[in-house]
Amino acid sequence: MRPLAFVLVLCAAHAAHAQSTTTVTGEISDPxxxxxxxxxxxxxRDGQQIQQTxxxxxxxxxxxxxxxxxxxxxxxxxxxxSRTTDPVFVSASGRNTFDVILSVGPLQESVVVTAAASELPQSRTGAPLTVIDSQTLEALNKPDVLEALRLVPGSHVVQTGQRGGPTSLFIRGGNSNFNKVLIDGVAANDIGGAFDFTQMADAGIERIEVLRQSNSVMYGTDALSGVVNITTRRGRTRIPQ
Structure with missing residues (x-):
């Protein structure tokens, strides 16, 4: 009799549990x-997750x-x-059906702008770039940087008055105030300010890179006409020669 009574108790407990729980179902649709x-x-339930599907x-x-x-x-x-419905009472009798209508969300579009600082071959830059290396500067045999800049296609060097007068660089007809001039990666002119190439000698210069188009993404808002990047020579031996 005891085993039979135990089985009856288990069946009664299972039936009570089945009667105290229910199934919640529904449909999710758009407008x-x-x-x-x-x-x-x-x-x-009370803001806490009970189940998820x-x-x-x-x-x-x-x-x-x-x-x-x-x-x-x-x-x-x-x-x-996303939508959270108002709390409703779920009864244990029958199936509880809840349908939810979702509103269409706003269109989201991400624009990612990156600027790489790693070196690239000139053939892979995809930009009008002129490089004047140290060998070209030596072959030119001119004391000033402005003479080397005359070799850049699409550029125009204007010197006011006699030699030694203020000198401006116009790249592809752009305003000379919007050329970004860098010396070893450091800006040499203020934003919206022209750079005077008169007093810059080519001694100690390793190379001159001239980007003949705007590049505000990498160099800032003042690089609207072009970018002139001047790199000075660096020692390659432990003992100066």
Missing amino acids: LGGRVVAATVTLL TTDGDGVFTFREVPRNRYALHVDAAGFE
């Missing part, structure tokens, strides 16, 4: 009635063995605004 597939549906190919979700209580649904889906 036009279309079913939303793969939406994440979370069952909440995703909608199937018909936009249907199902939670099983849900105890009687007050629950809310939180729904997330790509392309739609």
Whole structure:
């Protein structure tokens, strides 16, 4: 008799548990009635997650063995605004069905702008770039940098008055105030300020790079006409020669 009584107790407990829980199901749709597939549906009680599932190919979700209580649904889906429903009481009698309509979310578009500082071969830059190396400077045999800049295609060097007068560089007809001049990577002129090349000798210069187009992404808003990057020589031996 005792084993039979134990079995009866287990059956009664299982029946009581089955009567105290229920199934919560529903559909997730858009404003036009279309079913939303793969939406994440979370069952909440007092703001705490109880169960979580995703909608199937018909936009249907199902939670099983849900105890009687007050629950809310939180729904997330790509392309739609997240929504949390008001709490409702879930009874243990029958199936509890809750349908949720999601509003279309705002269109999101990300624009990523990067600027690389690593060295690239001139053939891979995709930009009108002129490089004047030390050998060209020696062959030119001129004391000033401005004479070397006359070799840059599309550039125009203007010197006011006699030799030694203020000198400006115009790249492709752009304003000379919007040339970014760098010496060993450090800006040599203020934003919107012209650079006077008169007093700059070519002694000690390793190379001159002239970018003949705007490049505000990498060099700032004042690089609207072009960029002149001057690199000085560096020692290559431990003992000066």
